[in-house]
Amino acid sequence: MQELQLQKANQQLLLKLSAVAVLMFGFGFALVPLYNLFCDITGLNGKTGQVSVTEARNTTIDMSRSITVRFVTTSQSELPWEFKPLADKITVHPGELGKVNFSIKNMADHAITAQAIPSLAPTKVSKYFNKTECFCFSQQTLQAGEEIIAPVHFIIDPAAPKDISQVILSYTFFKSTKG
Amino acid sequence: MSTATAHDTAHDHHGPPAGLSRWLFTTNHKDIGTLYLWFSFTMLLIGGAMAMVIRAELFQPGMQIVDPNFFNQMTTLHGLIMVFGAIMPAFVGLANWLIPMMIGAPDMALPRMNNWSFWILPFAGTLLLSTLFMEGGGPNFGWTFYAPLSTTYGPESTDFFIFAVHLLGMSSIMGAINIIATILNMRAPGMTLMKMPLFVWTWLITAFLLIAAMPVLAGAVTMMLADRHFGTSFFNAAGGGDPILFQHVFWFFGHPEVYIMILPAFGIISQIVPTFSRKKLFGYSSMVYATASIAFLSFIVWAHHMYTVGMPVAGELFFMYATILISVPTGVKVFNWVATMWRGALTFEVPMLWALAFIFLFTLGGFSGLMLGVTPADTQYHDTYFVVAHFHYVLVAGALFSIIAAVYYWLPKWTGHMYDQTLAKIHFWWSVISVNILFFPMHFLGLAGMPRRIPDYAIQFAEFNQLASIGGFAFGLSQLLFLYILIKTIRGGEKATDKVWEKPEGLEWTVASPAPYHTFATPPQVK
Amino acid sequence: MRNLSVNKHLLLALLGLGNVVYAGSVFAEYKYNMTQGVTPISGEIYDLHMMVFWIVTAIGIGVFSVMIYSIINHRKSKGVKPAEFHESTEVEVLWTIIPFVILIFIAFPATKTLLALEDSSDADVTIKVTGYQWKWHYEYLDDDAKGLSFFSNLDAESNEARQLGANQDLSQVDHYLLNVDNPIVLPTNKKVRFLVTSNDVIHSWWVPALGVKQDAIPGYINDTWTYLKKPGVYRGQCTELCGKDHGFMPIVVLAKPENEYKEWLAQKQAEKKAAEEEAKGVWSLEKLMTKGEQVYNTSCAGCHQANGKGLPGMFPAIAGSKIALGPIADHINTVMNGKSGTAMQAFGAQLSDADLAAVITYERNAFGNNTGDAVQPSDIKSAR
Incomplete structure (x- = not known):
């Protein structure tokens, strides 16, 4: 029992x-x-926020200070794409909509799909850095030799810490594993 | 406990069956404990042989013996085999042998599963080792197998590695469940939780750590497998995944794993020190609470392995504070052992020698651990030989020494023979001196700037590497002496008394030596 | 009972302790201890390291002394009777609280240093550092250095000496394994910011004298910084296992006063222009082969091996390969654009026209391939 x-x-x-x-x-x-x-x-790992255009328009601009945003691009060496910003850096006021264009060109003789991964430095900026438009939201397919101009629109929250004066926005293109 | 001697002799009427089938189909906790211990010793020698290859290549600057890729396979497999093949199974083996006898149970709670959880191991071990002979070689990405080196860039054999890790994990989880069920359900009447020997307590907490941590490792390797073959992108940046996520998942398992390998050692030392001090363990309940708080803290410090990945400052601060906090309960343990010895009547038999070496050397490893926990300083220490020195002090001079101490403490009970104590003392002095020659110079190498996991180094690191290699060869050789002592003791020797030592505490000393095949079929009454 | 002599116990006890003291007594030398480095941060890290070291040394001396005292005096052979005590709430509370207070004492300076370490704002110079299997790439991002970028490989002399069975006298090799072909040059007395990332697996950029160690992670940009106080040569290594040649991708930092740094920038830009000019002409096969061998050894030999035989099962051979003996256009395409799903990188963006032409020519004529083809820099330019 x-x-x-x-x-x-x-x-x-x-x-x-x-x-x-x-x-x-x-x-x-x-x-x-x-x-x-x-x-x-x-805001760890540079995952930035995304806001709508209307939301962005309603943000008040803090004219008292300005932040320089520098653009850094990388395309992985197994990906034969030429990828660069058309302006190295721009200076914006917090709350102001910043716009920059990137040129992306497929140097290979066949179509390739790739995905851009964004990253921000310093990390503490990430949660105040919002994008309204970005090619990094989806995969890009470029035909052989095709070149596109891709815009990024962003806005830095006026609540961002006062000691931030320089921000690095980086994109790395990775060849897509799917397709 | 002198009354309990009556129980044992009455029940050894059916002994073990003879031959191979005894070992294959056994459900006896003592047989399975023996199997675990021999498996672990075999793995220790294999993993040790790999360490010898590493130390031989590092004996002098320049590449002499192996190519860099094979060197990486050696460091990877050395780590995996020592962690999953040598240290963990040895503790499970000790648990199998001792826990039922310590709590007055006739066997483990789930004997058939016990058989299964052991017999998975040889297959997993063989599978892991077989990768060395595959095209492209075995795993070469370190035992921490960071993505994407192990996923996108891993060799073909990585899938076998993943499967082996799954098997090892299953074995550990089953073993842990069995231990918990045994401790919670099978205690003899009167054996309340707070009367249990500390070895049982530390194992109970370890078993919970295993159940919480090992499945996360299984999850990590499953995600790896999916990334490699099923088109997912957990860790692959190309598909929106995140290589840092891998490190978080891995170390969420990995840090508790470190304590899985040291908590049972604390238990062993807490058994041995009182016996040879002829005094009760100081602060029994604070030992239990300290173990539990170490176990809890082990789940919230994982990112201290990742100070250089670029975490936000707030995260680094949190993990630094939590990490250095662990030194408080760990310190309590060391202080308690010292207080146990204080004003005792000490003698220095072989198990006590190993236990003392453990306390000294583990404390040194703890000190370097505290230094490593300080985030800014870790900027310089991280991934250097300073780290290698630290974890070998806690895992070799810590965990392995405690296992050897346990073997020398309970071996007469298991075999019925006292071992050759002169040889055992030679083994001790040989090991304790060589282990310091092996690992102490590594502190200097790390501080002077030598990264870990490199097959060759700059000239200024030559002397200390040579010294470490000499210590390494000596330490490796000393374990062959251990093997000889073990075989000699099993085959014969001076008859051990039932109590073996002058005044040991615990139910296991109330049964005959060697312990009969079945013990405590009628539970003893614990006062 | 079975006692050992007193001496042996002392030896055991002192072994642990002696180690600690030894570490302390020789701390001044770089060989035994952490470097103080040449930046404010590396100095602070060193101070923190020494502070914690002395604290644990003091605790160690305390704990081990009690233990040794006990081992010597509380021996059964001395006829002592064991005491009965086995708990004391006061003592236990005390030795929980005291370490806790010590930890707070450590946490304050550690937090201060950490906050300084992470503050990379307001940099004067910004350099992007990219880890590759197995070399570093530096790109100067500021306006006055625009377009300046280069790879930094293990230098040829070390690379030759480190081959399996090379059996060379390593003391004759200049800074064996710690020397590169193109060092990174930094100005002194300027705040330099590094943006660290990776092209493939995770690497880690470490220069001890700078007190900088930052993981290079694909897809991430990690920022860190330094402020060099004095000119000099500072050496470091990759510290995150990144595959086969993890041990062979050192870092050399050349710190120069600002005026010399500016001169170096100008010189680099002039060199770049000259190389572009030279690439316009037609090169002889001999010139292509000489240059090609250099490029091959730094960029290709890591995988395909110096003898062109590759590593069976991992990296294919160049000797007798279908690509090296097949149509030139396919060969150029493979080298420039890589081969997806394999370790073969796209070298188009990494190497200049002349380098690509030379290395492809070399691959088509070395290792017994003998095609006699000479690929010109202009061929590469038109393939781009």
Whole structure:
């Protein structure tokens, strides 16, 4: 009798603990959205915000200070694309809509799809840096030899820390794994 | 506990079956414990042989023996095999042998699963080692297998590595579940939680860490597999994934893993020191609480492995404060051991020697750990030989020394024979001196600027590398002496008494030596 | 019982302690200790390191002394009776609180240094640092250095000496494994900001004397900074395992006073112009082969090996390869645009017309390939 009871208790504990293990396996995957959420909130890893154009228009401009935004581009060496900003840097007031164009050219003799990954430095700027338009929101496909001019519109929140005077906005083009 | 001797002899009426099938189909906790320990020792020698290759290549500057790619495979497999093949299975083996006897249980709670969780290991180990012979070579991306080096840029054999990690993880999780069920359900009447020996306590907490951490590792390698073959982009920037995410997931497992390898060691030392001090363990309950708080803290410090990835300052500060905080409960443990010895009546038998070496050398490893926890200073220490020195002090002079101490402490109980103590003392002095010659110079190398995981180095690092290599060869050789001592003891020797030592505490000393095949079929009454 | 002699125990006890003292007594030398470096940050890091070191040394001396005292005096062989005590709330609370207070003492300066370390604002010079398997690329982003960018490889002498079985006298090699072909040049007394990223796997850019270590992560731009106080040559290495030749991508920083730095910039730009001019002419096969061998050894030999035989199962051979013996246009295309799904990079953006022409010519004529083809820089220009 006692033996049976013990066996049952052991089986139940086995089930419960296995459930915990399965749950933790799931938690491993849940770390992915949790991490992204965490990044959105803290601006870690340069994930910048996206705001609508109307929202951007309604922001008051802080004329008392200005911030220089420098553009840095990289295209991975396995990707034969020429990728550069048409202006190296621009200076904007917080709350003012900044506009810059990038030229992207496919040097290869065949069509290639790629995705641009944005990154911002210093990281503490990220949550105050919002884009209204960016080619980095989606994958780009360029035909052989095709060149496009891609705009980026952004706005820096006037609430951004006062000690920020220089911002680096970087894009890296990665050859897309899909397609 | 002198009354308990009556229980054991009555129940050894059916002994083990003979031959190979005894080991293949066994559900006996002592047999399985033995299997685990031998498996772990085999892996220690294989992983050690790889370390010898590494130290031989690093003996002098210039490339003499292996090419850089093979060197990377050696460092990777050395790390994986020592962590998952040597240290962890050794602790599980000790748990199998000792926990049922310490809590007065007849066997583990789930004996058949116990068999299974062991027999997965040889297959996983063989699978992992077989990658060395595959085209393109074995895993060469370090035991931390950071993406994208291990995903987009990994060799073909990475899939086998992933499968092996899955198997090792399953084995550990099953072992952990079994240990928890045994401790929670199988204690003899009167054996309340706060009466349990500390080895049992530390293992209970370790088992919970395993169940929480190992599945996250399984998740990480599953995501890797999906990235490699199913077109997902968890860690691949090209598809919108994030290589830093990999590090967060890995270290969320990896830091608790570090404590999985050291908490049972704390338990072992807490068993040995009181015996040879002839005094009760100082601060039993604070030991339990300290272990629990270390376990808790281990889940919120993972990013201290990532100070240089470019985290926001707030994150770095949080992880720095949490990390250095761990030194408080760890310090409590060391102070308690010292207080246990204080005004005791000390003798220095072999297990005590190893335990003392553990306390000295683990504390040194703890000091360098505190230094590493300080974020700005870690800018200079990170990924250098200073880190290599630190974790070898805690894992070799810490975890491995505690395992050897445990073997010398309980071996007479297991085999019924006292080992050759002169040889064992030679083994001790040989090991403790060589391990310091091996790892201490690495502190200097790291501070002077030598990065880790490099197959060749600049001339100014030559002397200390040579010294470390000499220590390494000596340390490796000393473990062969250990093997000889073990075999000699199993085959015969002076008959050990039931208590073995003068005044040991615990139920395991109330049964005969060697411990009968079945113990405590009728539970003992604990006062 | 089974006692050892006193001497042995002392030895054991002193072994741990002696190590600590040894580390302290020789701390002044760079060989044994962390460098103080040449920047304000590296100095602060050094001070922090030494402070924590002395704190743990003091704790170590305290704890180990008690232990050693106990080992010597509380031995059974001396006929002592073991005491009965096994807990004391006061003592236990005390040794929880004291370490905690010590930690707060450490946390203050550590926090201050960390905040300074992370403040890369208002830089005078900005340089983009990109990690490649297995070399560094530097790009000067400021207006007065516009367009200046170059790769920095392990120098040829070290590269030759580090081959398996090369068996050279390494003391004769200039700064073995710590020397590069093109060092990064920085002005002194200026705030220099580094934007660190990677082209492939994760690398880490570390120069101890600068107190700078920053991971280079694909897709991320990590910023860090330095302020060099005195001119000199400072050497460092990649510290994140990045594959086969992780140990062979050093960093050399050349710090110059501002006027010399400006001169260097002007000289670099003049060189670049001259090279462009030269590329316009027609090159002899011999000239192409000489230049090509250089380029091959720095850019290709890491994978395809100096003998052109590759590494079976990992990197294909150039000797007898279909591409090197096939149509020239395909060969140019492979080298310039890479081969997707493999480790073969697109060198089009990395190398100049002349370098590409030379290395392709070299690959088509070396290792017994003997096609006799001479690829001209103008061929590359038209292929772009």
